[in-house]
Amino acid sequence: MLKLTGEERAELEGIAKGTRGRQSIAAWKVQRARALLKCDQGEHGPGWPDHRVAAAVEATERSIQNWRKQAVLEGPLSVLQRKERSRPPTPRKLDGEGEAKLVQLACSAPPEGHSRWTLRLLAARLVELEVVDSISYETVRRTLKKTN
Structure with missing residues:
Protein backbone atom coordinates (compact mmCIF):
# COMPACT_ATOMS: atom_id res chain seq x y z
CA MET A 1 0.00 0.00 0.00
CA LEU A 2 1.51 3.32 -1.13
CA LYS A 3 0.87 6.36 1.06
CA LEU A 4 2.66 9.55 0.06
CA THR A 5 3.59 12.27 2.54
CA GLY A 6 2.69 15.86 1.72
CA GLU A 7 6.32 16.61 0.82
CA GLU A 8 6.58 13.59 -1.53
CA ARG A 9 3.25 14.45 -3.09
CA ALA A 10 4.33 18.06 -3.74
CA GLU A 11 7.59 16.88 -5.32
CA LEU A 12 5.77 14.39 -7.58
CA GLU A 13 3.15 16.98 -8.58
CA GLY A 14 5.93 19.33 -9.64
CA ILE A 15 7.51 16.62 -11.77
CA ALA A 16 4.15 15.54 -13.20
CA LYS A 17 3.66 19.03 -14.64
CA GLY A 18 6.62 18.33 -16.92
CA THR A 19 8.77 21.40 -16.29
CA ARG A 20 10.88 22.80 -13.49
CA GLY A 21 11.27 26.48 -14.19
CA ARG A 22 12.77 26.58 -17.67
CA GLN A 23 14.12 23.05 -17.55
CA SER A 24 11.99 20.28 -19.07
CA ILE A 25 11.74 16.88 -17.43
CA ALA A 26 12.10 13.54 -19.21
CA ALA A 27 8.80 12.01 -20.33
CA TRP A 28 9.45 8.73 -18.48
CA LYS A 29 9.82 10.64 -15.19
CA VAL A 30 6.59 12.56 -15.80
CA GLN A 31 4.78 9.29 -16.58
CA ARG A 32 6.03 7.61 -13.40
CA ALA A 33 5.24 10.65 -11.23
CA ARG A 34 1.68 10.75 -12.60
CA ALA A 35 1.30 7.02 -11.96
CA LEU A 36 2.50 7.28 -8.35
CA LEU A 37 0.16 10.20 -7.67
CA LYS A 38 -2.78 8.11 -8.89
CA CYS A 39 -1.63 5.08 -6.84
CA ASP A 40 -1.45 7.13 -3.63
CA GLN A 41 -3.77 5.67 -1.01
CA GLY A 42 -3.10 8.38 1.53
CA GLU A 43 -5.70 10.94 2.60
CA HIS A 44 -5.08 13.21 -0.43
CA GLY A 45 -4.60 10.49 -3.02
CA PRO A 46 -7.23 8.88 -5.24
CA GLY A 47 -5.95 5.33 -4.64
CA TRP A 48 -6.80 4.04 -8.09
CA PRO A 49 -6.39 0.32 -8.89
CA ASP A 50 -3.48 -0.70 -11.12
CA HIS A 51 -5.54 -1.33 -14.27
CA ARG A 52 -7.06 2.17 -14.11
CA VAL A 53 -3.68 3.84 -13.45
CA ALA A 54 -2.14 1.88 -16.33
CA ALA A 55 -4.83 3.09 -18.72
CA ALA A 56 -4.51 6.70 -17.51
CA VAL A 57 -0.71 6.95 -17.92
CA GLU A 58 -0.45 4.61 -20.92
CA ALA A 59 1.70 1.95 -19.25
CA THR A 60 1.27 -1.74 -18.53
CA GLU A 61 -0.23 -3.02 -15.32
CA ARG A 62 3.02 -4.87 -14.67
CA SER A 63 4.96 -1.60 -14.83
CA ILE A 64 2.55 0.02 -12.39
CA GLN A 65 2.93 -2.93 -10.00
CA ASN A 66 6.73 -2.72 -10.23
CA TRP A 67 6.79 1.06 -9.70
CA ARG A 68 4.41 0.81 -6.75
CA LYS A 69 6.48 -1.99 -5.16
CA GLN A 70 9.74 -0.02 -5.62
CA ALA A 71 8.11 3.12 -4.20
CA VAL A 72 7.01 1.23 -1.08
CA LEU A 73 10.36 -0.51 -0.55
CA GLU A 74 12.82 2.24 -1.52
CA GLY A 75 10.77 5.44 -1.41
CA PRO A 76 8.69 7.06 -4.12
CA LEU A 77 11.49 9.25 -5.46
CA SER A 78 13.63 6.16 -6.16
CA VAL A 79 11.25 5.33 -9.02
CA LEU A 80 12.43 8.53 -10.71
CA GLN A 81 16.13 7.55 -10.63
CA ARG A 82 18.01 5.51 -13.22
CA LYS A 83 19.58 2.28 -12.00
CA GLU A 84 23.33 2.25 -11.40
CA ARG A 85 25.29 0.04 -13.75
CA SER A 86 26.00 -3.32 -12.15
CA ARG A 87 29.43 -3.43 -13.75
CA PRO A 88 31.61 -0.62 -15.03
CA PRO A 89 32.09 -0.05 -18.75
CA THR A 90 34.90 -2.01 -20.34
CA PRO A 91 38.06 -0.04 -21.08
CA ARG A 92 38.77 0.86 -24.70
CA LYS A 93 41.11 -1.41 -26.62
CA LEU A 94 42.68 1.43 -28.59
CA ASP A 95 43.71 4.66 -26.93
Whole structure:
Protein backbone atom coordinates (compact mmCIF):
# COMPACT_ATOMS: atom_id res chain seq x y z
CA MET A 1 0.00 0.00 0.00
CA LEU A 2 1.51 3.32 -1.13
CA LYS A 3 0.87 6.36 1.06
CA LEU A 4 2.66 9.55 0.06
CA THR A 5 3.59 12.27 2.54
CA GLY A 6 2.69 15.86 1.72
CA GLU A 7 6.32 16.61 0.82
CA GLU A 8 6.58 13.59 -1.53
CA ARG A 9 3.25 14.45 -3.09
CA ALA A 10 4.33 18.06 -3.74
CA GLU A 11 7.59 16.88 -5.32
CA LEU A 12 5.77 14.39 -7.58
CA GLU A 13 3.15 16.98 -8.58
CA GLY A 14 5.93 19.33 -9.64
CA ILE A 15 7.51 16.62 -11.77
CA ALA A 16 4.15 15.54 -13.20
CA LYS A 17 3.66 19.03 -14.64
CA GLY A 18 6.62 18.33 -16.92
CA THR A 19 8.77 21.40 -16.29
CA ARG A 20 10.88 22.80 -13.49
CA GLY A 21 11.27 26.48 -14.19
CA ARG A 22 12.77 26.58 -17.67
CA GLN A 23 14.12 23.05 -17.55
CA SER A 24 11.99 20.28 -19.07
CA ILE A 25 11.74 16.88 -17.43
CA ALA A 26 12.10 13.54 -19.21
CA ALA A 27 8.80 12.01 -20.33
CA TRP A 28 9.45 8.73 -18.48
CA LYS A 29 9.82 10.64 -15.19
CA VAL A 30 6.59 12.56 -15.80
CA GLN A 31 4.78 9.29 -16.58
CA ARG A 32 6.03 7.61 -13.40
CA ALA A 33 5.24 10.65 -11.23
CA ARG A 34 1.68 10.75 -12.60
CA ALA A 35 1.30 7.02 -11.96
CA LEU A 36 2.50 7.28 -8.35
CA LEU A 37 0.16 10.20 -7.67
CA LYS A 38 -2.78 8.11 -8.89
CA CYS A 39 -1.63 5.08 -6.84
CA ASP A 40 -1.45 7.13 -3.63
CA GLN A 41 -3.77 5.67 -1.01
CA GLY A 42 -3.10 8.38 1.53
CA GLU A 43 -5.70 10.94 2.60
CA HIS A 44 -5.08 13.21 -0.43
CA GLY A 45 -4.60 10.49 -3.02
CA PRO A 46 -7.23 8.88 -5.24
CA GLY A 47 -5.95 5.33 -4.64
CA TRP A 48 -6.80 4.04 -8.09
CA PRO A 49 -6.39 0.32 -8.89
CA ASP A 50 -3.48 -0.70 -11.12
CA HIS A 51 -5.54 -1.33 -14.27
CA ARG A 52 -7.06 2.17 -14.11
CA VAL A 53 -3.68 3.84 -13.45
CA ALA A 54 -2.14 1.88 -16.33
CA ALA A 55 -4.83 3.09 -18.72
CA ALA A 56 -4.51 6.70 -17.51
CA VAL A 57 -0.71 6.95 -17.92
CA GLU A 58 -0.45 4.61 -20.92
CA ALA A 59 1.70 1.95 -19.25
CA THR A 60 1.27 -1.74 -18.53
CA GLU A 61 -0.23 -3.02 -15.32
CA ARG A 62 3.02 -4.87 -14.67
CA SER A 63 4.96 -1.60 -14.83
CA ILE A 64 2.55 0.02 -12.39
CA GLN A 65 2.93 -2.93 -10.00
CA ASN A 66 6.73 -2.72 -10.23
CA TRP A 67 6.79 1.06 -9.70
CA ARG A 68 4.41 0.81 -6.75
CA LYS A 69 6.48 -1.99 -5.16
CA GLN A 70 9.74 -0.02 -5.62
CA ALA A 71 8.11 3.12 -4.20
CA VAL A 72 7.01 1.23 -1.08
CA LEU A 73 10.36 -0.51 -0.55
CA GLU A 74 12.82 2.24 -1.52
CA GLY A 75 10.77 5.44 -1.41
CA PRO A 76 8.69 7.06 -4.12
CA LEU A 77 11.49 9.25 -5.46
CA SER A 78 13.63 6.16 -6.16
CA VAL A 79 11.25 5.33 -9.02
CA LEU A 80 12.43 8.53 -10.71
CA GLN A 81 16.13 7.55 -10.63
CA ARG A 82 18.01 5.51 -13.22
CA LYS A 83 19.58 2.28 -12.00
CA GLU A 84 23.33 2.25 -11.40
CA ARG A 85 25.29 0.04 -13.75
CA SER A 86 26.00 -3.32 -12.15
CA ARG A 87 29.43 -3.43 -13.75
CA PRO A 88 31.61 -0.62 -15.03
CA PRO A 89 32.09 -0.05 -18.75
CA THR A 90 34.90 -2.01 -20.34
CA PRO A 91 38.06 -0.04 -21.08
CA ARG A 92 38.77 0.86 -24.70
CA LYS A 93 41.11 -1.41 -26.62
CA LEU A 94 42.68 1.43 -28.59
CA ASP A 95 43.71 4.66 -26.93
CA GLY A 96 44.79 7.70 -28.95
CA GLU A 97 48.23 6.25 -29.61
CA GLY A 98 46.77 2.91 -30.72
CA GLU A 99 44.31 4.67 -33.02
CA ALA A 100 47.16 6.64 -34.58
CA LYS A 101 49.09 3.41 -35.24
CA LEU A 102 45.98 1.84 -36.79
CA VAL A 103 45.43 4.79 -39.13
CA GLN A 104 49.13 4.82 -40.04
CA LEU A 105 48.96 1.11 -40.80
CA ALA A 106 45.75 1.44 -42.83
CA CYS A 107 47.32 4.20 -44.94
CA SER A 108 50.47 2.17 -45.61
CA ALA A 109 50.99 -0.32 -48.43
CA PRO A 110 49.07 -3.59 -47.97
CA PRO A 111 50.96 -6.79 -47.17
CA GLU A 112 52.44 -8.81 -49.99
CA GLY A 113 49.88 -10.93 -51.79
CA HIS A 114 47.00 -8.54 -51.00
CA SER A 115 45.69 -5.67 -53.07
CA ARG A 116 44.39 -3.76 -50.02
CA TRP A 117 44.08 -3.93 -46.25
CA THR A 118 41.10 -5.82 -44.88
CA LEU A 119 39.74 -5.28 -41.41
CA ARG A 120 40.89 -8.74 -40.38
CA LEU A 121 44.40 -8.13 -41.71
CA LEU A 122 44.60 -4.84 -39.81
CA ALA A 123 43.41 -6.52 -36.60
CA ALA A 124 45.97 -9.31 -36.99
CA ARG A 125 48.79 -6.84 -37.71
CA LEU A 126 47.93 -4.76 -34.60
CA VAL A 127 48.31 -7.92 -32.51
CA GLU A 128 51.58 -8.81 -34.30
CA LEU A 129 52.98 -5.36 -33.60
CA GLU A 130 51.89 -5.75 -29.96
CA VAL A 131 49.80 -2.59 -30.03
CA VAL A 132 47.06 -4.64 -28.30
CA ASP A 133 46.82 -8.17 -26.89
CA SER A 134 43.72 -8.93 -28.96
CA ILE A 135 41.26 -6.95 -31.02
CA SER A 136 38.26 -7.74 -33.19
CA TYR A 137 37.92 -6.60 -36.75
CA GLU A 138 34.68 -4.88 -35.72
CA THR A 139 36.59 -2.66 -33.29
CA VAL A 140 39.00 -1.83 -36.11
CA ARG A 141 36.04 -0.96 -38.35
CA ARG A 142 34.44 1.32 -35.77
CA THR A 143 37.73 3.08 -35.08
CA LEU A 144 38.45 3.67 -38.75
CA LYS A 145 34.91 4.88 -39.38
CA LYS A 146 35.27 7.34 -36.51
CA THR A 147 38.52 8.76 -37.90
CA ASN A 148 37.16 9.34 -41.43
